[in-house]
Amino acid sequence: MSDASPDLELIGIDKAFAGAPVVRDMSLAVRPGEFLALLGPSGSGKSTLLKLIAGFEAPDRGVVRLQGQDMAGVPPWRRNVNTVFQSYALFPHMTVFDNIAYGLRRKGVAKPEIARRVAAMLRLVALEDFGPRMPETLSGGEQQRVAMARALVNRPAVLLLDEPLSALDLKIRRRMQLELKRIHQEVGTTFIHVTHDQEEALVLADRIAVLRAGRCEQIGSGEAIYGAPASRFVADFIGQTNWLVATYGAAGGLLLPDGTVLRAPPQKGFVAGRVELGVRPERIGLADPATPPAPGVNRLPARLRKVIFEGPSLLLEAETAWQAPLAIRRQLAAAGPPAPGLVPGDAVLLEWEVASTMVFAAG
Structure with a gap:
């Protein structure tokens, strides 16, 4: 992991909906190539933080900085981030190849380059022969990998993962955790992963930010948080x-x-x-x-x-x-x-x- 300037910085972020605070004075710095998990119970502010980073919501106060640039006023489509959602959101009328190629085509990338990059992504997610398949013929784990390939093919600075494994059954989810870790290690992109599953966070993340009621209770490696929790809440929530x-x-x-x-x-x-x-x-x-x-x-x-x-x-x-x-x-x-x-x-x-x-x- 690099010691260079953070890929992402959140500085003093506040966000409220209808007067109810959801994120409170949140500050985080995510290093290049890091896998950071945002872990917490429902209502802790995890998904709202992801929306603030992606640009789907604007903070009431504070700064979102991506690769040194203040994102104030920058719309989602101009931010060098991509998101993988829980639902995968694949286009049902497009083949696997066309789903992955969609973003590249919108950017006007040449056809030979599209073919090369899509093929590389299919290899990365171990779906080399799945290009002609339709999403309805895929299992949940296969759809999740296609969604990952579609997000990564655009080479984002930061990949946002909004509980992408929660819809899978237990055995597939555990297998996909290992696949997700392998993919991260191979591409080296900065991953920010939202989950309420403590085991998933411990397996996947380089560091974990434990959230509670919109605040960060503790951030550190899984070993540090499990072995030396900073509060009773963290000790009770992790393990x-x-x-x-x-x-x-x-x-x-x-x-x-x-x-x-x-x-x-x-x-x-x-x-x-x-x-x-x-x-x-x-x-x-x-x-x-x-x-x-x-x-x-x-x-x-x-x-x-x-x-x-x-x-x-x-x-x-x-x-x-x-x-x-x-x-x-x-x-x-x-x-x-x-x-x-x-x-x-x-x-x-x-x-x-x-x-x-x-x-x-x-x-």
Whole structure:
């Protein structure tokens, strides 16, 4: 990825509809060749941001800058961006070849160049023999790839993807995620991908911007956001998290309702009082009560409520003495039993590393 000037900058963007704020003081910089995911729940402002970049909406305040140029007053057709929509929007009366060639013909590109570029796009999306086909004969995944080829053949500076995989079933969607990542790596174009699917964002993106109520809660790599969420919202939205209410003491201990004291990494700016601590299910293991805890490990007694076989993993649902629910996910060995001696009702001793304990001020 290049260290050159950003392909796209959003500077202090505000946008409201009928007086209701949808995007609030949004600033982002997207590097050349980067794959950025805009991730958030419905109503977080993701699709509105895409429309502001594409020129379908104008900001109430702030600047949209594309390759160093202020886009104020520049209509969508004059911006060097293309969009792939959820519906794909292929022309039903045109062949695959003609759908991909459409933008080039409107620009007056010579026929031999059109043929060369369309053929290159068909190879890129692994549809070399599909040029004469009609859209109605294609599967959803094939239509999605044609839409990608049609958008990329115009060589946009930035490709905008508005939940293009959400209409596909689970298996095809996962396969297309890998295809989309491959295409991005091959063409090197800057991609901005809107999704509400956290797994999709983690698989595809170089960086993820987590949006909430029109604001950016956190931006960073998937590893950074998952491992060190900046807020309780981010921790809850990215992945699964167990939550326990505790009292944070002056010495840094976390006092639970049953009197158990846990520890957490040093917290900046915290004072004694009520907090919420979070632990990822895959970070929790089952301890042997006869073995003393290792340094830097928290332990918590609980009772098993459910044992759920998930194929490659086992999901355990447990409950503390004060009925706080906890999920524990264990990866299964290839030759291991599906439920190694665990049954509902068992008393279990949970343990996890102190470093894996997340602490946030109680809301």
